[in-house]
Amino acid sequence: MLGSRALFRGITAAWRGGAALQVSSSFATGPRQGDSTFYEFRTYTVKPDKMKDFLELTSKNIHLRTAHSPMVGYWTLEFGGMNKAFHIWKYDNFAQRAAVRAALAKDQEWQGKYMSQMLPLLDKQDNEIAYLVPWCELGSPPKDGVYELVTFQMKPGGPAVWGQSFKAAISAHIKTGYTKLIGVFHTEYGLLNRVHVLWWNENPDSRAAGRHYAHEDPRVVAAVRESVQLLESQRNFLLLPTGFSPLK
Incomplete structure (x- = not known):
């Protein structure tokens, strides 16, 4: 087995030589980003x-x-x-x-x-x-509207711990049809185990009515109940697009 100094020298030499170093681990679990975007x-x-x-x-x-x-x-x-x-x-x-x-x-x-x-x-x-989570692509709104950014601080452990239950909760909200998902983002730098979810709604009143409906949907209630067991805190913001914003 290589000693720590020999291993470090090998890694350094690979980088200096322009080699694309591939690091993998049997401990890695769950889906990961497929590109560097x-x-x-x-x-x-x-x-x-x-x-x-x-x-x-x-x-x-x-x-x-x-x-x-x-x-x-x-x-x-x-x-x-x-x-x-x-x-x-x-x-x-x-x-x-x-x-x-x-x-x-x-x-x-x-x-x-x-x-x-x-x-x-x-x-x-x-x-x-x-990064966008692997199961989400960046969406676009059907027309001008307002946006809601919901920030979830999840328990430590990353997507391997809470990824599937979080995805199920998001999917349950999507299926109600009252809102449109724009993107789900997982932090790489900043507070770790933080997920930002960006939603589009036609206006604040349609969002309020949709949330009321969703909270009475047993599918949403069950999925959220499972996910919140792994949640530490949550905060949301209503965003108004500027005139020069690509997302309106």
Whole structure:
């Protein structure tokens, strides 16, 4: 058996030689992402009296940012948080993200027209890296509407522990037909064992009526009862798409 130092030297040599290192383990369980595509979730907390200025500035200049990489959606929070902007960006891999960030830092027009004017409007920035779960594809809305982001903090252990029961609960809600699933995302960087579920609804009232109906559906009740045994906390946000958001 190789000693730890010899093993480390072998790994280092493989990387330096450009070899694609494949690591597998008999302990790995459950489905995993089939490709390297991931999503960055960004939340900006804007100064309370600066939201109007922030949105106008962003609307005017966001094309400078999307020239570098694709935006999935851009929203403001209506319920669940105040003075916040939430946006999702798609990357093929971490190398692409690093290249995009480097290009943005050198983009004088982006830095001058947007970043230098936007940063003084903020109180706080947060980001997470997440993957779509293997059983979900990114959806699109049938028409303009509102969005609900539900964040679940699950018990430690990952999808091998809670993945199947969580999938069953989501599927039960989908089958009621009152809402449309846009995506289910599992965090890679940020709080671990966190799942974000993004839903589309026609308007807040249709969402409220649909939730009331779902809570009386025995299939939903049974699936949720099973899933919540592995749940630590849950929070939801009502999101309003901006005029420049690809997801409306």
